[in-house]
Amino acid sequence: MHAGDSGQLENFDLADPALFADDRYLDVLARLRSEDPVHFHAEADGPGFWVVTGHADVAHVYANDELFSSRLGMRLGTHPDAVKAVADSMLIVTDSPKHVRVRRLVGSAFTPPVMRTLENSVKGVVHELMNDVLDTPSCDFVSAFARPLPTHVICSFMGLPRADWDLIGQLTTDGIDSDNEEVRREANSELFLYFSEIIEERRDSPGTDLISMMIRAASDAPDADRSPFSDVDLIVNLAGILIGANETTRYAVAGGLVALAEHPQQWLKLQSEPDLVAPAVDEILRWVSPAVHAMRTVTAETTLHGRRLAPGDRVTVWTAAANRDPDVFPNPDEFNLARMPNRHMSFGYGRHVCVGARLARMEISAFLEELRTRAGSIHLAESVEWSPSNFTRGPLRVVARLRPAASPMCPLNSRQNEEGRYAHQ
Numbered sequence: 001m002h003a004g005d006s007g008q009l010e011n012f013d014l015a016d017p018a019l020f021a022d023d024r025y026l027d028v029l030a031r032l033r034s035e036d037p038v039h040f041h042a043e044a045d046g047p048g049f050w051v052v053t054g055h056a057d058v059a060h061v062y063a064n065d066e067l068f069s070s071r072l073g074m075r076l077g078t079h080p081d082a083v084k085a086v087a088d089s090m091l092i093v094t095d096s097p098k099h100v101r102v103r104r105l106v107g108s109a110f111t112p113p114v115m116r117t118l119e120n121s122v123k124g125v126v127h128e129l130m131n132d133v134l135d136t137p138s139c140d141f142v143s144a145f146a147r148p149l150p151t152h153v154i155c156s157f158m159g160l161p162r163a164d165w166d167l168i169g170q171l172t173t174d175g176i177d178s179d180n181e182e183v184r185r186e187a188n189s190e191l192f193l194y195f196s197e198i199i200e201e202r203r204d205s206p207g208t209d210l211i212s213m214m215i216r217a218a219s220d221a222p223d224a225d226r227s228p229f230s231d232v233d234l235i236v237n238l239a240g241i242l243i244g245a246n247e248t249t250r251y252a253v254a255g256g257l258v259a260l261a262e263h264p265q266q267w268l269k270l271q272s273e274p275d276l277v278a279p280a281v282d283e284i285l286r287w288v289s290p291a292v293h294a295m296r297t298v299t300a301e302t303t304l305h306g307r308r309l310a311p312g313d314r315v316t317v318w319t320a321a322a323n324r325d326p327d328v329f330p331n332p333d334e335f336n337l338a339r340m341p342n343r344h345m346s347f348g349y350g351r352h353v354c355v356g357a358r359l360a361r362m363e364i365s366a367f368l369e370e371l372r373t374r375a376g377s378i379h380l381a382e383s384v385e386w387s388p389s390n391f392t393r394g395p396l397r398v399v400a401r402l403r404p405a406a407s408p409m410c411p412l413n414s415r416q417n418e419e420g421r422y423a424h425q
């Protein structure tokens with residue numbers, strides 16, 4: 001029996017990473033959603049926080065950004081000084097009205113027309129990475145495919161030299177993930193320096209890349225009473241984009257592969273029905289829910305589901321629970337690629353809804369298209385290792401064997417050369 005099936009709600013510790021190492025956390029969240037949907041969670045070394053698990057309540061918190069502020073931190077476990085250093089500058093920890101301005105700055109590079117220009121480049125990255133995966137008898141799919149995919153896509157969009165991509169990926173990971181504070185600090189200052197130099201270069205010779213677009217948007221005449229964006233604003237938000245894109249997309253893609261391997265009937269359907277790709281992207285996002293929770297701070301007294309919340313209270317919204325709310329999703333624990341409608345909140349909701357959602361969808365869609373046309377079978381060779389995190393959760397390691405399909409129908413007109421490799425024509 002899973003730990004979530006028994007025990008007092010008060011004894012479950014959502015701040016304990018170990019709970020997220022396997023899928024016990026889903027049982028715990030399901031119990032909270034049905035028994036105490038706005039639950040007060042005590043903390044050994046803090047004032048405690050509210051846990052919101054139902055779809056409608058999670059949407060309510062996300063949507064009411066004046067009542068539920070982001071600028072004191074948007075997740076559990078961050079140091080207040082670290083948040084203070086970037087609050088009111090980094091999009092995700094900024095409240096309106098500043099948020100509207102910063103969102104315009106960052107959003108200028110993520111409009112539908114700009115995204116359309118990236119389609120071929122995303123498909124190219126996916127195709128190249130899949131070559132390596134299909135070339136080896138078995139590999140760790142995370143390090144071979146899911147980890148480099150978002151880094152390569154975003155570095156290419158930023159117009160960074162190919163030789164720097166892996167370094168940037170590593171610095172982004174070290175800057176947020178490392179247990180060692182010194183490593184985190186060094187990685188962040190290296191990223192900071194790197195971007196200050198690139199910004200200087202792009203000012204002298206602008207291009208059509210993300211950084212040039214943001215520099216242009218930053219210098220668009222500010223109103224008389226508003227200060228222009230500084231280089232620090234630009235750098236902090238470039239780092240915010242890297243951080244936002246990195247683990248979430250990696251976990252969605254790797255978690256998607258695991259789900260397909262564990263649901264062979266769904267995999268067979270995907271292979272034979274091209275129209276399933278679009279709904280499959282959303283079902284994978286719902287199923288994996290890579291962004292597990294977000295946090296807000298109450299700004300004025302309010303009630304939620306009959307509970308009284310006071311100014312200063314921290315409220316956590318659990319997307320992973322909302323995404324399996326039976327009031328919204330029939331048979332929520334069924335992985336169903338054809339699920340429609342699919343009102344998951346994996347990208348959040350309201351003003352802070354993920355600015356990179358279109359790009360993430362494009363990457364997952366290109367991955368599924370490439371997989372369904374080029375891979376015949378997916379076999380998990382070892383048990384999957386999951387990141388024990390209550391914030392971004394997904395597979396850390398997926399040792400898999402992907403056999404090439406007998407006759408690949410590659411969307412990029414690839415052909416199999418004499419050595420059995422795939423190359424662009």
Ligand code: HEM
Pocket residue numbers: 070074091092093103106154240241242244245246248249252289290291294295345346347348349351352353354355356357359360
């Ligand atoms: C599967 C992939 C992704 C998932 C699950 C995801 C999830 C999320 C969620 C839940 C939020 C809202 C957080 C909150 O309200 O506090 C968010 C915001 C954000 N995401 Fe994503 N994200 C993904 C991919 C990306 C990509 C590819 C980028 C950029 C290239 C990106 C950049 C951002 C940024 C900058 C924000 C802040 C938006 C704001 O505060 O207005 N994300 N994301």
